Amino acid sequence: MKLFCNAKLNISLSIVGMASNNYHLIDSLFVPISLHDTLTISRGSGKFSIMHPNGVPIDYIPKTADNTCIKAITEFSKFTDIECNVDIKLVKRIPSGGGLGGGSSDAGGVIKALDTIYHTNLSSDDMLKIAAKVGADVPFFIINKPCRVRGIGDELSLTTSKYKNAIIFMPKRVHCDTKKVYNEYDRLKTQMLEPTVTPAFAENCSPNDLLAPALNVYPKLESVAQLARLVAAKLGNAPYGMSGSGSTFWVICPPELNLYDLILDNNLDIKKYLLEHKIMFQKVDFI
Helix, strand or coil, rough: CCEEEEEEEEEEEEEEEEEECCCCCEEHHHHHHHEEEEEEEEEEEEEEEECCCCCCCCCCCCCEEEEEEEHHHHHHHHHCCCCCEEEEEEEECCCCCCCCHHHHHHHHHHHHHHHCCCCCCCCCHHCCCCCCCHCCCCHHHHHHHCCCEEECCCCCCHHHHHCCCCEEEEEEECCCHHHHHHHHHHHHHCCCCCCCCCCCCCEECCCCCCCHHHHHHHHHHHHHHHHHHHHHCCCCCCEEEEECCCCCEECCCCCCCCCHHHHCCCCEEEEEEEEHHHHEEEEEEEE
16 A cells, blocks of 8 residues: 655754653644655565665665654554564655654654554554654644644644745755754753854744754755745745754745746745755755
């Protein structure tokens, strides 16, 4: 069977404390978007391939026990007491290290697929329990609707989003390691330090407690932030921000926007900026 495993954007992200297991407690608005990976899964002998849309294999994503898809199979098997033998083909469009939840979404897709393949008829609550064992963001992708997400990512409340579309900017040169960004957040907070890289926050920049730490760890990310500010200003000071721990930035845009008219506007240096800093871009729908 084939599933589309969509990405998410964090429209806001606040860190509100620490759990007893030293995980950070968050309060965030998660919204699913149309950018997606394609997961094909069937009963088989355990084959696992990961590739780009053009068919070129991806070698930098491990296929070991740490892979979220493998974790999802393991936790599903433990929960249901079923030995799962499946083949997986994963076509990646969601960039790794982009703060878009690609690995978590793929894991959520695996859990849903296994439920269908093995006719277990799990309830949503049961799937959420399995998802929570796989990773902090995975439960969101079981629900896959706009949610206020709290706790360590396991407390979900359905909500609505007033936005319909966004432009996302994804740098090829910067892949943010979530653990490193959170560690930098802790370092800055514990030592009461000012960030080395101070972003030029605008009033229309959505709050994200990980933005300054991410810029500290990955200074090249500032070029993406500058581009997002430029585009947001062009769109009438539209809301913009960074998703998760980076590296993707988003700008809210109207549904009727022709993205290429914006990119090719001679009064802006957007095209030159995109090429110089190797930043991918795409207009996405909120789903």
